[in-house]
Amino acid sequence: TARPSSVSRRSPDPRVTGSLPTAPAVTVNSTNPTLDMATSDMADSGLRLQDIPLLLVRCMIAVYYTIYLSIQQIYRFFYPPPGKSLKEKHVLITGAGGALGRELALCFAREGCRVTCVDVNLPECEATVALVSKISERPARCYPLDVTDREAVAAFAKLLELEAGPLDILVNNAGIVQAGGLLDITDQQISKIIDVNVMAHFWTIRAFLPTMLARNTGHVVAISSAAALAVASNIAPYTASKAAVSGLMGCLREELRKLQSAVYCTTVQPFFLAPPKDKKHWEVKSVLPDITASSVAASTVDAVKHNTVTLTIPTYLFFIMYLVRFVPAAASDMWRDAFAANIDSVNTPKVKSN
Numbered sequence: 001t002a003r004p005s006s007v008s009r010r011s012p013d014p015r016v017t018g019s020l021p022t023a024p025a026v027t028v029n030s031t032n033p034t035l036d037m038a039t040s041d042m043a044d045s046g047l048r049l050q051d052i053p054l055l056l057v058r059c060m061i062a063v064y065y066t067i068y069l070s071i072q073q074i075y076r077f078f079y080p081p082p083g084k085s086l087k088e089k090h091v092l093i094t095g096a097g098g099a100l101g102r103e104l105a106l107c108f109a110r111e112g113c114r115v116t117c118v119d120v121n122l123p124e125c126e127a128t129v130a131l132v133s134k135i136s137e138r139p140a141r142c143y144p145l146d147v148t149d150r151e152a153v154a155a156f157a158k159l160l161e162l163e164a165g166p167l168d169i170l171v172n173n174a175g176i177v178q179a180g181g182l183l184d185i186t187d188q189q190i191s192k193i194i195d196v197n198v199m200a201h202f203w204t205i206r207a208f209l210p211t212m213l214a215r216n217t218g219h220v221v222a223i224s225s226a227a228a229l230a231v232a233s234n235i236a237p238y239t240a241s242k243a244a245v246s247g248l249m250g251c252l253r254e255e256l257r258k259l260q261s262a263v264y265c266t267t268v269q270p271f272f273l274a275p276p277k278d279k280k281h282w283e284v285k286s287v288l289p290d291i292t293a294s295s296v297a298a299s300t301v302d303a304v305k306h307n308t309v310t311l312t313i314p315t316y317l318f319f320i321m322y323l324v325r326f327v328p329a330a331a332s333d334m335w336r337d338a339f340a341a342n343i344d345s346v347n348t349p350k351v352k353s354n
Helices: 033-045 049-078 101-112 123-137 150-166 187-215 236-258 293-305 314-327 328-338
Strands: 006-008 027-029 089-096 112-117 139-142 167-170 218-223 263-270 280-287 310-313 342-345
Touching: 033 123, 033 310, 033 328, 049 112, 089 101, 089 280, 089 328, 101 112, 101 123, 112 123, 112 150, 123 139, 123 263, 139 150, 150 187, 167 187, 187 218, 187 263, 218 293, 293 310, 310 314, 314 328
Parallel strands: 089 112, 089 167, 112 139, 167 218, 218 263, 263 310
Antiparallel strands: 006 027, 280 342
């Protein structure tokens, strides 16, 4: 049936009381049924006609600002500014016993940072600290910590502040990988991936962020993965966990922006790292080359110095991934086949950085 050309909404019965506010009455009178329907739909969605000019102005400003910032970004790509100094900054790196964690510790130490390393694998963590001590005059610290244990993380945050002072840079690097079909991996493996790759980020951020906010300074870094931008077979839990991390960091940055806080966020999304031959956890078959832990670590530190919001390594991968999202599904499948991104399981999961 056709919608009548006159729509009137009455206020609720005044005899009915409640704490919820009521919407104002909307009355539309027109000889154009199509206009009436559009106007009524806008009223249903909460968009009023008098709001449209202001919305258009805001959109025009946003377009202008987008063009300006894009040009600025291109200029800075070719002529990057020096970046902020990290000297004497206190940095905490989780999963510091792994390949990327170790390289991150060394890179931050070269910038003059005071480095604190944590890992469930204490011997490997101690080995990282020993390497840091060789290149830095500032003492590095090492602690055993299970980042999936919420209470342990909260207690450690208090202990670290007492022993080494407040934290300036939090690097959530700890993570595990697991390749295998969704129906082939166990429930326990899925839970472990989510606990280490996702929940640990919540626990560390909630433990260290309050002090950063109180001091109005700090930086939160998350090592996500290029897998957060794409899909592939045999890594469903891992991809889901990294997509969750990127989503978490995006929301955290928005909360900090609303607070006008000087605490920054950086999300790092590298392509798959080349694993050591004795710790190979999966087989990545792609025309894209593997990247090294040292190159990812160096790029991450540089991103922190420049307050980069999102860092995808290699950079062109970011644009390729988003291009694939905008084409029809069949075309997207062809693009994935072109890059031949296939992942096969090799052995049991290993602790890894991304």
